[in-house]
Every structure is written in structure tokens, then in C-alpha cells.
Amino acid sequence: MPTFTQEAIATKKKKTIELVGVDLYIITDKGVPQFTDGEFGPFKCEFISNRGTKVWPGFVSPDLLMVNWYRCRFIATTPIKDHEVADFLVQVSKKWEWSAAQKLWNYDGEAGYSKAY
């Protein structure tokens, strides 16, 4: 008789996984980070959020509280491999201090990451 744990493991569904980008958490006291297209090869900044609220692009309330920690979502414009993420981080590190990077994957074509408000 299988245990609950064994039953649970057996229910796992195999998914197709595709690396599509990186969430990079940048620390800066100089306001919302700015990037230029092509600066980091195939990685293009899609949005920047602060405390989960989108601060670029689009409308930002002048009242919005911002801290010195920005989530910058970079989505690749071409298919990418792990070593390109490593190269991207080397390039980013030359200009920015960052606390963490989280790779973004699609699972069976569905985004495995949340949008920002």
C-alpha cells in the first residue's frame, strides 16, 4: 500500500519547460533603473516594479512609496540557453548592484511567473 507521500509523487505531470527570461532584483538609491534596448543582448526589459507595483512603463502616482529595491523583468527576444543568462548577469554586474536573479520559465507554454500591478 503506497503512502500518501508516494501517491503524491506519482501524480506529478511532466511539462515542457522553456527558459524565457530573468527577474533581476536591483538595489539602487538613484531612482528607477533605465536600460537601453540591445544593451544586454537578447534580454529586453519588459517592466520594472517596486514593492510589486509597476513603476515603468506607464502611469506612476506621485504618492507612490518606493524603496531602493527594484524588480526588473527581462524577457529574451530570441530563444536562450543558461549560459546566456550567465553572460547577462556578468554584463549587468558591471553597472548595477543586484540582490538576486530569478530565471523565468514557461511551463507547457504558460508563464510560470506573475505579472506586476
Next chain:
Amino acid sequence: MATHVVTMIPGEGTGPEICEAVRMVIDASGVDIQWEYADIGLDCLEKYGTLLPEQTIQSIAKNKVALKGPTTTPIGTGHKSANVTLRKVFDLYANVRPVRLIPALKRPWDKLDIINFRENTEDSYAAIEHMVSDEVAQCLKVITWPGSYRIADFALKWARDNGRKKVYCVHKANIMKMTDGLFLEAFREAAKKYPDIETGDIIVDNCAMQLVRNPGQFDCLVLPNLYGDILTDLCAGLMGGLGFAPGANVGDNCAIFEAVHGSAPKYAGMKKINPSAVLISGIMMLRWLGEKAAADRIEKAMYQVLDEGKTVTYDVGGTAKTDEYAQAIIDKMRAETK
């Protein structure tokens, strides 16, 4: 020119009939308000392609104050909640939810008079979630010093301004030492400015038990987003349900007042729903606008109508329609001023 211009967002389902009843009562209180109507919700999807049209955002940005009826957030459609978007866009960091005994609801408590101050923008509601493998999901719980300090400061000032005596910080800092520890540390720092207010802290699980056992011991509570979400509904349950549960989402320069309950679409157009939660939210709005006399007048009349129990809605044992209940409150106000 009216003294105040307020954005009125009737919302969906029973929202429009509730808001119309509330507008009637507020207008009859003698306060001079020009209502600017704005749309929100599923109907806007077809019309504007979004749940929250730009015109609505611009109206609130201009007027700095809104009264909002209930809306429906579609589940699992990929649309962002219009309510959450409003709180984020205008940085409405303080969710103020008072609960108090309503005699008509006949609850077993001797005393229930709590104001909850829920931090509204951080915690695990920062929308930072990832599938970090095909079988593991993570959600970042984000707590910041300024975000924590300002809700504590806001709550303590509100308490002082409204004659409250005791403010407690709710947390789980014994386990989440960094995040909840920071929230508690910021609360203690802010509390130094208010030596006249009794302050303290309580662990969230103990707080839940104490609320159910003896809610009369609490005065004001300051909570991070997730604990606040849960315990404020618990408090509404202590009061007898969401029919009388008002709410305010307040920022530094803007505030949106709304009921906590949903839009009850199956009752739409039947004028069956109790508008009290939106009405009490409206009373909170009037006080925020500085219209204390009008707020007191409506509140007194509403409790008189509820105590008499003759012209009340079905949820409190009556047969009155939404607008008949509103008219009874208006009649009481007029009788008082004769």
C-alpha cells in the same frame, strides 16, 4: 460650486441600487457634494477592454476621494483585480475596517468595538510569484521599513484623533524574524511618538483565538496585509456578517471608501440588499472630508431605524427594500431637524 466633488463608482451587481440609496441618504444629510460617476468591472471589459478604465483612474486622481460599490473579480481569467489595481495605483496603504456591535444583529458579545488597520500594499500581496521548477511555486513576502512605519504611524494617529486608547501590533515575528520582525520594529519606533496611547503586540494565532473568546479586550489592531485580510473578515463575522462591514482604503492624498462585501449579482435589481455597509463607508468618508455633523446625523438616524426594526432589510429580519430603508433613515434625519 459644490463644497466637495466625489467620484462615485456604483460597481456591479447590486452595487448601483445600493449606491443610489446611499447617495440619497448622504444628499439628505445637508452636505454639499457633487457626485462624479465612474465605471468599473466586467461591463467595462466590453466597452473599454479593461476592468478599470482610464477615465475612472483620472476622476479619482482629480477628486482624491471616491465612494465605491461592490465589484466582481473574475476568477482564473488572467484579468487583474480592479480593486487591487486601484490600491496599487494610488498607493492606498491603509485599509481601515472598523467593527462594532449592531444591536439588531443580536450577538453574544458584551463589547465589540475594534478598528483594524491592515497594511494594504506589501506582504505576500506584492504580486511576486514564480514557478521555480515544474513542481515548486514561491511567493515573495515583501515587508519594508517605510511601508511598515507609515501604517503604524497612520493607525496611532487615527487612534489619537478619534479618542482610542490602545493600539496593538499583530505579527508572527517569533517565526518570521526578518519580515514580521521588521514590521514589529517599525511599529515600536512609531509608537514612541504616541506616549499617550497604550501600545503592545500579539502573535497572530493567539490574536485569532483571543478575538473569538473575548473580542471586547481589543481596541485598535495594526496588521500586515495577509493577517489583516483574514482577521478583518473574522471580525466581520464577530459582528454578524459583512452586511454592516465598512472599509476605507486611504493613502497620503487620496481615499476610496467601500463596503467589504461582494456584488451579490443574483440579487441585482431586486432592491433586497442591505446598503448599510456602503452607507457606513460613506459616513467614514464624510468624517474624512471634515463633515462630522452630517456623518453623526446619518449614523444616529441609521441606528434609530435599526433599533426600531420596522423598516429594515431581510438580513436583519425585515421586509423593507433597499430604498425604503434609505428613505426611513432620511425621514428620521428630517424628524430630528424639525
